[in-house]
Amino acid sequence: MINFSGRALHAFLVLEECLQFTVAAKRCNVSQSAFSQTIAKLEQQAGARLFDRSTRQVALTAEGKLFSISARQLAFDIDAAFKNIGEHAAQRRGKVALAAPPSHLSDWLPAIIATYRREHPGVQVSVFDTYSDRCLSLVREGSADFALNAQRGNDREFESTLLFQENFYLVCRQDHPLATRKRLNVADLAQVDFIHTVRSGSVWQQLMPVLRAVPIRDTGIEVEHFTTLAGLIVHGFGVSVMPQFSLPTFHNAGLVSIRLRDAGLKRPVYLVWARGRSLSIAAQTLIGMIKRQKPV
Amino acid sequence: MINFSGRALHAFLVLEECLQFTVAAKRCNVSQSAFSQTIAKLEQQAGARLFDRSTRQVALTAEGKLFSISARQLAFDIDAAFKNIGEHAAQRRGKVALAAPPSHLSDWLPAIIATYRREHPGVQVSVFDTYSDRCLSLVREGSADFALNAQRGNDREFESTLLFQENFYLVCRQDHPLATRKRLNVADLAQVDFIHTVRSGSVWQQLMPVLRAVPIRDTGIEVEHFTTLAGLIVHGFGVSVMPQFSLPTFHNAGLVSIRLRDAGLKRPVYLVWARGRSLSIAAQTLIGMIKRQKPV
DNA sequence: GTCAATTACGTTCTCCGTAAGGATG
DNA sequence: CATCCTTACGGAGAACGTAATTGAC
Numbered sequence: 001m002i003n004f005s006g007r008a009l010h011a012f013l014v015l016e017e018c019l020q021f022t023v024a025a026k027r028c029n030v031s032q033s034a035f036s037q038t039i040a041k042l043e044q045q046a047g048a049r050l051f052d053r054s055t056r057q058v059a060l061t062a063e064g065k066l067f068s069i070s071a072r073q074l075a076f077d078i079d080a081a082f083k084n085i086g087e088h089a090a091q092r093r094g095k096v097a098l099a100a101p102p103s104h105l106s107d108w109l110p111a112i113i114a115t116y117r118r119e120h121p122g123v124q125v126s127v128f129d130t131y132s133d134r135c136l137s138l139v140r141e142g143s144a145d146f147a148l149n150a151q152r153g154n155d156r157e158f159e160s161t162l163l164f165q166e167n168f169y170l171v172c173r174q175d176h177p178l179a180t181r182k183r184l185n186v187a188d189l190a191q192v193d194f195i196h197t198v199r200s201g202s203v204w205q206q207l208m209p210v211l212r213a214v215p216i217r218d219t220g221i222e223v224e225h226f227t228t229l230a231g232l233i234v235h236g237f238g239v240s241v242m243p244q245f246s247l248p249t250f251h252n253a254g255l256v257s258i259r260l261r262d263a264g265l266k267r268p269v270y271l272v273w274a275r276g277r278s279l280s281i282a283a284q285t286l287i288g289m290i291k292r293q294k295p296v
Numbered sequence: 297m298i299n300f301s302g303r304a305l306h307a308f309l310v311l312e313e314c315l316q317f318t319v320a321a322k323r324c325n326v327s328q329s330a331f332s333q334t335i336a337k338l339e340q341q342a343g344a345r346l347f348d349r350s351t352r353q354v355a356l357t358a359e360g361k362l363f364s365i366s367a368r369q370l371a372f373d374i375d376a377a378f379k380n381i382g383e384h385a386a387q388r389r390g391k392v393a394l395a396a397p398p399s400h401l402s403d404w405l406p407a408i409i410a411t412y413r414r415e416h417p418g419v420q421v422s423v424f425d426t427y428s429d430r431c432l433s434l435v436r437e438g439s440a441d442f443a444l445n446a447q448r449g450n451d452r453e454f455e456s457t458l459l460f461q462e463n464f465y466l467v468c469r470q471d472h473p474l475a476t477r478k479r480l481n482v483a484d485l486a487q488v489d490f491i492h493t494v495r496s497g498s499v500w501q502q503l504m505p506v507l508r509a510v511p512i513r514d515t516g517i518e519v520e521h522f523t524t525l526a527g528l529i530v531h532g533f534g535v536s537v538m539p540q541f542s543l544p545t546f547h548n549a550g551l552v553s554i555r556l557r558d559a560g561l562k563r564p565v566y567l568v569w570a571r572g573r574s575l576s577i578a579a580q581t582l583i584g585m586i587k588r589q590k591p592v
Numbered sequence: 593g594t595c596a597a598t599t600a601c602g603t604t605c606t607c608c609g610t611a612a613g614g615a616t617g
Numbered sequence: 618c619a620t621c622c623t624t625a626c627g628g629a630g631a632a633c634g635t636a637a638t639t640g641a642c
Contacts, residue, residue: 006299020621332597598639614623
């Protein structure tokens with residue numbers, strides 16, 4: 001096995017078809033002499049003469065026929081193996097799965113993923129839209145190649161890099177008293193009807209410490225889906241605070257957003273992947289696109 | 297496929313197991329530098345990095361894992377293919393089939409075949425004991441690799457070489473009038489009760505032209521099996537004429553044989569094989585033994 | 593600082609091509 | 618005698634080994 005050469009295998013198969021050294025050599029783009037030597041060497045390795053040949057006739061020996069069966073299969077398998085790995089490398093095949101919070105998947109990531117899919121139609125992209133802990137679980141169990149997450153997970157299981165920090169925005173109706181404000185801080189939310197997102201979401205976890213100091217009017221409502229939240233705000237239930245990348249949903253609903261300028265009120269967005277598990281080329285490419293498309 | 301090398305494949309598998317270039321290189325009996333280059337070249341051919349490596353850690357990439365599956369299978373298949381052909385060449389495996397007339401298979405060939413089987417226990421030897429035309433048919437249809445036959449067949453379908461010429465012997469009881477004769481010719485069989493072998497056998501075909509001129513006493517009996525013939529002779533039905541290599545059977549039955557010295561009364565023994573079909577190494581070896589063991 | 597992989601460079605070996613040799617029809 | 622495979626020999630390229638370099642812990 002150690003001295004096996006693909007060239008020799010190819011030579012064998014071509015000669016088997018042509019049954020003429022001269023023709024086969026030409027088809028392999030080598031001199032007839034070199035071709036002869038290649039076959040001779042292959043026969044030496046096989047330990048048996050594979051072709052019976054006089055100057056006028058070339059034919060497979062009994063052993064040659066035997067080898068022919070394996071050779072055909074081998075050539076196919078080798079070709080398939082390299083083609084397969086090559087196509088994965090070239091991102092003509094393969095799959096990549098990412099996990100991200102719904103806020104990032106409302107508009108920002110879908111745009112990037114759409115571009116990737118256009119450029120690499122053979123690669124299957126899977127998306128999991130879920131919150132913090134579940135994101136990390138998906139990465140841990142291998143269901144997702146990587147995640148975008150506000151938490152970087154423990155160092156033993158995960159590796160991560162900070163992509164950027166996301167600002168928070170007040171979301172309200174156009175006719176809301178705060179809707180026309182240029183500058184806004186959390187303190188301005190005092191006495192305003194406020195709708196919370198679910199506690200498991202990173203927005204809540206990020207926002208709560210800051211908001212605790214402000215006497216907001218809690219509506220007692222906790223919503224999970226952005227569309228629900230938008231509907232409630234539109235119908236006058238109150239206002240809420242959302243990270244930058246979820247805003248398109250609210251704008252589409254005719255709502256207004258104003259950035260909260262409190263120092264330190266930012267949501268970190270980490271790229272997280274399983275420690276030790278190297279990312280596929282497809283995943284790396286997609287991550288590259290995400291990094292390039294991240295906001296200023 | 298064309299630049300594929302078994303060495304690189306082996307290197308990959310060893311490195312996958314060791315996950316250390318230094319150790320893997322040593323196990324492959326090359327310098328660490330050469331090993332590194334081999335892996336690098338393989339990665340170049342595959343079109344993707346197969347190992348993630350720092351100076352302190354080596355691990356398969358996603359593409360490497362993919363390749364690993366094919367690589368393992370490939371190595372096994374390549375190994376199996378060469379081992380298979382090698383074992384056939386070395387006659388540790390394989391099969392060989394020969395066809396020969398019962399006269400040659402009564403003692404002469406079985407002794408040779410027994411020796412061959414002792415030396416090459418992995419090779420399955422098949423034997424067809426049948427007469428002239430059927431022998432050739434078996435060779436034609438590929439059931440037998442070669443045949444020993446008194447007729448060489450037509451030149452279009454068969455190739456042949458003369459192995460030797462077999463003498464004929466009178467076979468009779470010890471108390472027969474001719475049993476003590478030193479020299480004997482066909483003419484001496486006049487007025488002797490004679491038992492024929494079947495007309496399809498080569499003995500009959502060979503003997504008839506010569507015997508026709510002698511006024512033998514035809515018993516009217518035609519037998520097919522030597523054992524029958526021996527039984528008839530033993531019980532006094534008459535005598536018969538048999539080729540040299542069938543004599544052991546008759547000697548064992550207590551009968552006497554005396555060579556017929558007529559010039560030209562010989563049975564040619566040809567080695568016959570299908571034209572264009574090359575003989576396996578096993579067949580060639582067996583033929584070699586047959587040629588060496590042929591009578592003086 | 594130490595250990596491990598990579599890179600650099602000179603050497604060795606394999607493989608190829610041109611040309612002569614040999615066998616077959 | 619023409620054709621086709623084999624052998625011989627010189628040169629190009631690949632692979633190898635030693636040694637210096639880079640990088641990680």
